[in-house]
Amino acid sequence: MKVLQQGIRRSGRRMKIIAKPNNNTEKEVIDSDIYPRPLALKSELKPRPPVVTVMGHVDHGKTTLLDALRHSSIVEQEFGGITQHIGAFSVVLESGARITFLDTPGHAAFSAMRARGALATDIVVLVVAADDGVMEQTLESIRMAKEAKVPILVAINKIDSPKANIERTEQMLMEVGIQVEKLGGDIQAIPISALKKQNLGQLTEALVLQAELLEIGADPTGPVEAVVVESKLDPNKGKLSTVIVQRGTLRKGDILVVGTSMGKVRVLRDAEGSIMKEVTPGYPAEIEGWKDLPSPGEQVLQVETEKRARDVIRVRQNKIAVEKQQQDAIVISEKQAHHEKEYKEKLNYKRSLGRYKLKNEGPRKPEIPKDDDPTPTLNLIVKSDVDGTLEAVLDTLDTYNSPECKMDLIHYGVGAVSENDIELAQTFNGIIYAFNINCPTNIQEMAENLNVKIKYFNIIYKLVDDVKEEINSRLLQKE
Numbered sequence: 001m002k003v004l005q006q007g008i009r010r011s012g013r014r015m016k017i018i019a020k021p022n023n024n025t026e027k028e029v030i031d032s033d034i035y036p037r038p039l040a041l042k043s044e045l046k047p048r049p050p051v052v053t054v055m056g057h058v059d060h061g062k063t064t065l066l067d068a069l070r071h072s073s074i075v076e077q078e079f080g081g082i083t084q085h086i087g088a089f090s091v092v093l094e095s096g097a098r099i100t101f102l103d104t105p106g107h108a109a110f111s112a113m114r115a116r117g118a119l120a121t122d123i124v125v126l127v128v129a130a131d132d133g134v135m136e137q138t139l140e141s142i143r144m145a146k147e148a149k150v151p152i153l154v155a156i157n158k159i160d161s162p163k164a165n166i167e168r169t170e171q172m173l174m175e176v177g178i179q180v181e182k183l184g185g186d187i188q189a190i191p192i193s194a195l196k197k198q199n200l201g202q203l204t205e206a207l208v209l210q211a212e213l214l215e216i217g218a219d220p221t222g223p224v225e226a227v228v229v230e231s232k233l234d235p236n237k238g239k240l241s242t243v244i245v246q247r248g249t250l251r252k253g254d255i256l257v258v259g260t261s262m263g264k265v266r267v268l269r270d271a272e273g274s275i276m277k278e279v280t281p282g283y284p285a286e287i288e289g290w291k292d293l294p295s296p297g298e299q300v301l302q303v304e305t306e307k308r309a310r311d312v313i314r315v316r317q318n319k320i321a322v323e324k325q326q327q328d329a330i331v332i333s334e335k336q337a338h339h340e341k342e343y344k345e346k347l348n349y350k351r352s353l354g355r356y357k358l359k360n361e362g363p364r365k366p367e368i369p370k371d372d373d374p375t376p377t378l379n380l381i382v383k384s385d386v387d388g389t390l391e392a393v394l395d396t397l398d399t400y401n402s403p404e405c406k407m408d409l410i411h412y413g414v415g416a417v418s419e420n421d422i423e424l425a426q427t428f429n430g431i432i433y434a435f436n437i438n439c440p441t442n443i444q445e446m447a448e449n450l451n452v453k454i455k456y457f458n459i460i461y462k463l464v465d466d467v468k469e470e471i472n473s474r475l476l477q478k479e
């Protein structure tokens with residue numbers, strides 16, 4: 001007990017410090033989180049590679065296209081490296097332009113990232129097979145890109161297929177709100193064959209053009225901002241995650257905060273597994289050095305020191321704890337309200353039953369026991385001080401069910417035992433159970449004169465025991 005009190009006092013004092021710090025610098029550290037800096041000025045922006053996500057219906061060729069693009073990179077041709085799946089890769093075009101592709105095709109990754117708030121995508125390449133046209137997931141991809149306000153570029157794939165029909169595909173796209181340039185719209189549509197590597201240059205140049213139109217740029221200086229695109233646990237390297245840098249320049253030794261976890265960059269690698277010295281905006285890198293695995297879509301921010309990282313994480317954890325408490329409080333009060341409503345309805349229902357019985361109108365109206373009725377009956381009237389206890393008593397009595405002795409609740413209610421109750425008890429040869437209440441002397445006398453039993457209880461199980469005894473005595477009488 002003593003220990004508990006000390007604990008309360010101590011934690012109370014700690015809370016006071018957070019709420020009212022004596023020293024301003026301490027307050028700043030404790031109370032502040034880090035957020036991305038204000039947007040960079042246009043003059044500070046340097047061009048960066050666009051980040052592209054490939055989407056579309058299943059089997060329309062997304063994976064084949066990504067494979068073809070990965071192998072089209074002249075960098076890869078020069079070094080002959082084998083690409084690994086790290087969630088993203090960059091290609092260098094013959095023109096020298098660069099494009100970063102997220103290589104988890106499909107919209108699951110896209111929506112997961114969007115749900116977490118950070119969507120590292122500048123352009124969506126919508127793959128539509130020319131021999132199949134617009135299908136269910138094509139529509140879904142269009143909807144998702146539009147909702148996320150990401151411009152679409154169409155790749156009409158499988159033009160090598162004998163069943164390919166480019167015009168029909170364009171027409172179908174128009175019908176679902178994707179107006180391609182050829183039909184007077186402003187969306188670029190490039191006919192390609194991912195399998196035969198046809199027109200891939202045209203597709204990538206169209207992406208570069210689109211990026212120029214979007215004036216994609218970023219500030220490569222200052223603290224790093226990045227977004228997680230994939231995470232995994234490697235048996236040898238530990239916790240790995242691929243990020244795409246959005247601002248600043250990522251280097252070995254940088255201290256990063258992501259959600260409520262942190263990391264210190266031990267190694268940076270590209271999709272070929274080569275070690276990178278630094279990563280500028282628009283490029284992906286696999287980071288080794290996380291304490292916990294971050295999730296796709298989470299924002300990564302650089303801080304100056306590990307202490308600062310820990311402080312920020314503490315602030316975030318506190319925020320989460322407060323939010324959770326608030327959510328719990330909402331759930332609890334909703335449950336209480338629901339319970340109260342249910343309870344009132346139940347009570348009203350029971351009251352209405354009681355009234356029926358009282359007026360002898362209801363289908364289950366109690367019958368005055370006839371001498372020749374073979375089943376003994378216990379007729380009850382229950383009165384109680386408040387709704388809650390009345391409900392509890394009735395609930396317990398409700399569980400009684402035996403064919404050998406009937407139990408009829410003639411009447412019940414909140415409040416003192418009344419003359420009416422006694423009259424009812426006399427008529428039906430019933431017993432009055434008074435729970436948590438006393439009886440005025442005149443009522444008590446009236447009961448005695450009319451030979452009506454009033455029994456007083458303030459503990460439910462004792463009342464129930466008494467009911468059982470009454471039932472037993474009726475069964476014995478029967479024998």
Ligand code: GDP
Nearest residue numbers: 058059060061062063064157158161193194195
């Ligand atoms: P995903 O489900 O969208 O990733 O589709 P895949 O890339 O797995 O391709 C599905 C099938 O279509 C595979 O059998 C591919 O070989 C085939 N395919 C992909 N692109 C082309 C193409 O340009 N022409 C033809 N004829 N087949 C293709």
